[in-house]
Amino acid sequence: MKPVKVGICGLGTVGGGTFNVLTRNAEEISRRAGRHIVIEQIGMRSENPSCDTTGMQLTADIFEVATNPEIDIVIELIGGYDTARDLVMTAIENGKHVVTANKALIAVHGNEIFEAAQEKNVMVAFEASVAGGIPIIKAIREGLSANQINWLAGIINGTGNFIMTEMREKGREFADVLQEAQALGYAEADPTFDVEGIDAAHKLTILSSLAFGIPLQFSKAYTEGISKITPQDIQYAEELGYRVKHLGITRRTDKGIELRVHPTLIPKNVLLANVNGVMNAILADGDAVGQTMYYGPGAGAEATASAVVADVVDVVRTLTADRDNRVPHLAFQPSALSDAPVLPVEETTSAYYLRLQAVERPGVLAHVTRILGEKGINIEAIIQKQTTEAQVPVIMLTQRVEERMMNEAIREIEALPDILGEIVRIRVELLAD
Amino acid sequence: MKPVKVGICGLGTVGGGTFNVLTRNAEEISRRAGRHIVIEQIGMRSENPSCDTTGMQLTADIFEVATNPEIDIVIELIGGYDTARDLVMTAIENGKHVVTANKALIAVHGNEIFEAAQEKNVMVAFEASVAGGIPIIKAIREGLSANQINWLAGIINGTGNFIMTEMREKGREFADVLQEAQALGYAEADPTFDVEGIDAAHKLTILSSLAFGIPLQFSKAYTEGISKITPQDIQYAEELGYRVKHLGITRRTDKGIELRVHPTLIPKNVLLANVNGVMNAILADGDAVGQTMYYGPGAGAEATASAVVADVVDVVRTLTADRDNRVPHLAFQPSALSDAPVLPVEETTSAYYLRLQAVERPGVLAHVTRILGEKGINIEAIIQKQTTEAQVPVIMLTQRVEERMMNEAIREIEALPDILGEIVRIRVELLAD
Incomplete structure (x- = not known):
């Protein structure tokens, strides 16, 4: 079969990982996909890419990639909100399928993006946007499709989980561990996104829509960080048989959908309580299956690339299916989304x-x-x-x-x-x- | 869109669960699938079905279901080898897609079945055959498609894990716990399949083919049970920092593929060591993603039905994709399967x-x-x-x-x-x- 041509926009950590995985595992991937996946062009602003781009067609203008008539799938790895939105919308306008790792983009602009994609009969895949290498979007959207999902609870920010783990294991203060996490490169210089739960809320917003079939509503997510947690409270919790984790929780109730990120005591003996360090895990409760859990690295160059490339293979596989038979972006058919309200935290x-x-x-x-x-x-x-x-x-x-x-x-x-x-x-x- | 008509063969535990999930969650499922899934006919030998079949079209001849021109998808839930094989082959001959929960059937007759399906351009889906409600086949076959998978290690028999957990937690002898498991309905009157690792070897054979792209080779799996494990050895292992689990392990080496089920010491602090009771979990190591783990109920009426029905939805979604763009039965294109040998245990x-x-x-x-x-x-x-x-x-x-x-x-x-x-x-x- 004809090779599929992809264009990569952004060659930072995840972009470099994606380039390396596509290149190194080209044969294994084509044995699975049934055709070759070829990197046609790379749009990048940095002059120091994280991989060897010798012989590649490079451009400093990422929009050139989004409009390149040779390209079938645009891989958006530049991050951020506005330029990423414009890039993705341009790609869709030009009839390209899109794969993105950008949780902020999907949580905030997803409804508009999916609508445009639906209109142009293209797919926007975003497995890498939640929990890095864990195929959690696939699990919820396809693996649990027989279930009424009751709730999801997840450790979906590795930086926060690293900090909580260190505080518990060594009795250290939040500020102290945060400094170490920054030195190790787990936390950004401005750690607000991670420690105040904004990053987790982006991911939870996406998971909640997939679980319950509601439009993305990031602005209604309740967000509370871990910066006020003390080693003392962690210790008291342990005495009571609980562990403190920074969780994203979304639950279906009779009144509406709970959507909240906050520190949470959970029983020490549940598996989720034993997910330590930078690892992520999502526990899902469905009416038929009961509880299943998905565990793995929530970040990292090649872990995230694993999800990006799996999305590329998925998109390739459904190219010949008609739109109505593809997996819907938000798990439920666009016409079947629910108007169940997201509840204010006071009503949870x-x-x-x-x-x-x-x-x-x-x-x-x-x-x-x-x-x-x-x-x-x-x-x-x-x-x-x-x-x-x-x-x-x-x-x-x-x-x-x-x-x-x-x-x-x-x-x-x-x-x-x-x-x-x-x-x-x-x-x-x-x-x- | 036109409803999809399924026929269920076998109305035992899993059959009843499948009937109930399809019926109770009909609306939720069609909001996802974009069309209704209708039970057209049920083939069952028992006169005491585990669900209310009032108003259903019933037959005692399961082959009538496999040849019914109204039916699009045949769901095989009768279990066993020979009749199940004949039923599935008849369904394929008649151009039906097949969904099955039968691990023995796939592990032993899978190569032949998939070849026939490929020829008739139909799909045979078998998510429920491994680890019940955990969408592990989807995770390996699609979620990790970017990876060279290095190895898988799994707790894939709930009965065995229940016995090992009880032995460790309470210092009880194997025979004593087995008796309790039988009384609780976790173990069969003849427990050989579970405790000697045959059931686990069926599942591992399937997982190994999906991970490494080799034909199914159940006869080459090495199988060792747990009946000789003593509380004393479990105790010594704990002193050394290890836990004894009955694992299925498959690994890619330079010489070939390891495929083995046996009691195994693993470090106490890894998450897999903390999977207790009847629960299942599979740990996968891929070159790009690193380690991911999938946890959940490995058996049970509705947990298994969750996987059966998800397969039905998947089949429905790819009905309009051409054969070459569908997910291949064994994850790799039939023409791209590897002839890497399965190693005798002496060479592992x-x-x-x-x-x-x-x-x-x-x-x-x-x-x-x-x-x-x-x-x-x-x-x-x-x-x-x-x-x-x-x-x-x-x-x-x-x-x-x-x-x-x-x-x-x-x-x-x-x-x-x-x-x-x-x-x-x-x-x-x-x-x-």
């Missing part, structure tokens, strides 16, 4: 870990438990630490309750004269059903 | 756990280590247990060596006058590269 439901600092005086705990009781919040466990000082830390685990009620309770408890400072609140998920 | 390479019973006399250990040294076998660790008796157990971990050399060394060591009885030998895999 969760169990809670609370840590409060109380003056050691008889009756304080009774006040606290009375307020919780009035809000319908049941207490699962309490630890009151012995201390020689005049104040004691009190740690509580509650049962599930709507967040709005918990917010009210916390406001009232913080107003008690014997409660000092702010209450630390971390959500708890049992991941049991 | 592994590290080893050895337990020997020695008379407590000076110089015994020196004799043992001399023999190992002569065969080029390096010792990684030794535990010599203190005892008040005249004989002591000696536990050793060796570095990697060809099994042939280990067999020779064991024969010579067993011939030493101060070594009593047979040496216990369990293979060790670090799963590190």
